[in-house]
Amino acid sequence: MVNYKLVIFDCDGVLVDSEAIGNRFISEALTLAGIPISAEGALSKFLGGKLTQIKEDAEKQLGFSLPANWVDEIYKKQFSEFRKNLKSISGIEDVLDVLERINTPVCVGSNGPLNKMEVSLGVTKLKDRFLGRIFSADQVENPKPAPDLYLYCADQMGVLPQHCLVIEDSPRGASAGVAAGMSVFGYTGGGDNSALKKVGCTKTFDTMQEIAAFLDN
Template identity: 40%
Template sequence: MTPDLVIFDCDGVLVDSEPLSNRVLVDNLARHGLTLTLDQAMGLFVGGTMAGVGAKARDLGADLPDDWVDRIYAETYARLREGVDPIPGISALLDRLDAAGLPYCVASNGSEEKMAITLGATGLAPRFEGRRYSAHTLGTAKPDPALFQHAARACGVAPERCIVVEDSATGAEAARRANMPCLGYAPTGDGARLSAQGARIIRDMAEIAAMLGLPAARVEPAPK
């Protein structure tokens, strides 16, 4: 199907922020008595809310202060402001969506501030101006489908006419519950947790353009 709207997750789909954010988290939790590897942290926490991360970390033995969520956000945002890369191939994919006139937006469990930092650092922010939807603002989070449903309504598109691009099982579950086909971005690993939620696994952003039959982006000739 050619959709009427592509809904992107942000972290791990548009911007390569997950390793950076989770390294900050690993270092922080170690100071509070919970030692994890980066791979363990990403397996446990990617796709969740920070409040949920804190609750799970406490269950695992971390001694976190009451204001931990505010503190970890401050540490994470400070690290992300130092720089973050776009996901390989995402700019080219957005070029091709633009060339096809196919609308897209971003819907993230992250805050508006975090999206502004990461999308701004990668130069992607103008491409999502007025089309950024945050679980913090809406007051609900994936795997609740409400965030994706809200994004579809805001863009005037029926849920079944959307395609979601996600990298977490939590996001893929939200897409399934919203009745939206999901492409699960898994550049490494087997993608089993994504496919268990019904996502079709992709390894490279170029696969999306080919899957949707998008025309190549027009390249303007260099001025003479």
């Protein structure tokens, strides 16, 4: 195995099983605004996306501005559901345990805001494993798929991009890691891996247990 000096985790869909929950409320809000879309359609279209960008794109399509609190209201509903039902991704603790044992630093780089990760990582009891090492696209100029966030993570952690590994579940996020000059593992959760391979993932894995075993070799 390559001796990575930093592993950067996406949050939604990699650390926490939040994508389906989050996109359900996005689909409801868009449908109410006049852009009918199913929860499944929202998940497919917006996987790994940034909610403020979704709002801007919707406003262009609609031809009028959505309420100023549109994003905040979606987050409010998401956070409430997170506190009741959010779980960590199966096997993620195994990956973190391996990396801790081999003394490889870790951090989080997400398109979501810091307050969202405060809730999601707190509920799933993963926050303590990343204290002081949680980074958001709100801290850089351009969100994923631009490389800005992952380059920022590497800079903050004092590691050169070529020595970093990114673990992602979305083509948008994987593209950001590739553009940053990092190795990228795609996590599929048992789904189709073709889109992740197409954007340049070094490897793809169906389960976190497989990633843990690979990193432990």
